[in-house]
Amino acid sequence: MIFDYETMRFIWWVFLGALLIGFAITGGADLGVGTLLPFLGKNDAERRVIINSVGPTWEGNQVWFVTAGGALFAAWPMAYAVAFSGFYLALFLTLSALWLRPIGFDYRSKLANSTWRNSWDWALFVGGFVPSLIFGVAFGNLLLGVPFQLDDDMRIFYQGSFWQLLTPFALLAGVVSLSMLLTHGAVFLQMKSVADINERSKKAVTFFVVLTLVAFAFGGVWIANMDGYRVASEILHDGPSNPLLKFVHKENGLWLNNFRTYPLLWSIPGLAFVAGFATLALSKVDRPGLAFISSSLTMTAIILTAGVAMFPFLIPSSLSLNSSLTVWDASSSLTTLKIMFWVTVIFLPIVIVYTSWVFRVLRGKITVEHIVANDHTAY
Secondary structure, X not given: OOOOHHHHHHHHHHHXXXXXXXXXXXXXXXXXXXXXXXXXXXXXXXXXXXXXXXXXXXXXXXXHHHHHHHHHHHHOHHHHHHHHHHOHHHHHHHHHHHHHHHHHHHHOOOOOOHHHHHHHHHHHHHHHHHHHHHHHHHHHHHHHOEOEEEOOOOOEEEOOOOHHHOOHHXXXXXXXXXXXXXXXXXXXXXXXXXXXXXXXXXXXXXXXXXXXXXXXXXXXHHHHOOEEEEEOOOOOOOOOOOHHHOOEEEEEOHHHHHHHHOHHHHHHHHHHHHHHHHHHHHHXXXXXXXXXXXXXXXXXXXXXXXXXXXXXXXXXXXXXXXXXXXXXXXXXXXXXXXXXXXXHHHHHHHHHHHHHHHHHHOOOOOOHHXXXXXXXXXX
């Protein structure tokens, strides 16, 4: 049945992935542009062009991020509790950086003072750089395993620290995340700008595409030679939400087990490389619109590669293997998942249509002359 417990759990895993991908494509462009702002804008007028390229859309794009957090809370409350307990300081830093964005966008041009405006330019850089890096570091730690355990009453005990999150592999995952969002931001800026900014954006695309693919390939080799997780006991797809009812095995190379079982899945990381090289080529021949699509495909493939490798795990435990949370044993009730399903079926298409419409309406390029002519409305 389409609405049985097993199917609804899987559907919500797909929904969560779709929301994360949606945020990467829409909000990722904003984060990338913000990070590139101090480097691609050589004077105040050019930086205002860069800010105005995302100024009208960045706020709406945050809906994807907020909705993904809400979906995690409602569909897998135990995973939400572990994530926000174990990654509390990292998430606080992320939110603190994101708070700089609305203030920077709204107040940066209120004063015609170079010190004031440069300060907010670097604040917007922090607001893009920190989340982009931490998102990847968080995914890297999920692949490594999170040091938590559950007692018999399902109470969560986390025994890690913020500095323990900054391992070499997690930082590599952070580089993948940061570089792919910078690629996306540079492509978006190339699509929205002309003259010098356009040329600098094109060079940034070349550099960050190569960095993304090299870091992604290196990460794949690393994952193939690191410990992964596998459920060693019978999996109760429609069983109760009790992670302690299973046995988990940890062994070198197990994160590639799904790819070995279903070889067709290798096409997902393969798509990341094909789309990445397509982004590079399309950017060089001044087809930024198509490059934006291929960049979106690159990020989608990278995110899906991580998700498929971990499935069915949501948050593996490095401290107590059997406490690991999976799609099948850490979800909300069937009734909750059904109600949320219908809400999502109704409202997610509306968000997609509206976002697509906004991007289409605001697809024109922005010039310095445009900023000067519309100084009272520009950022």
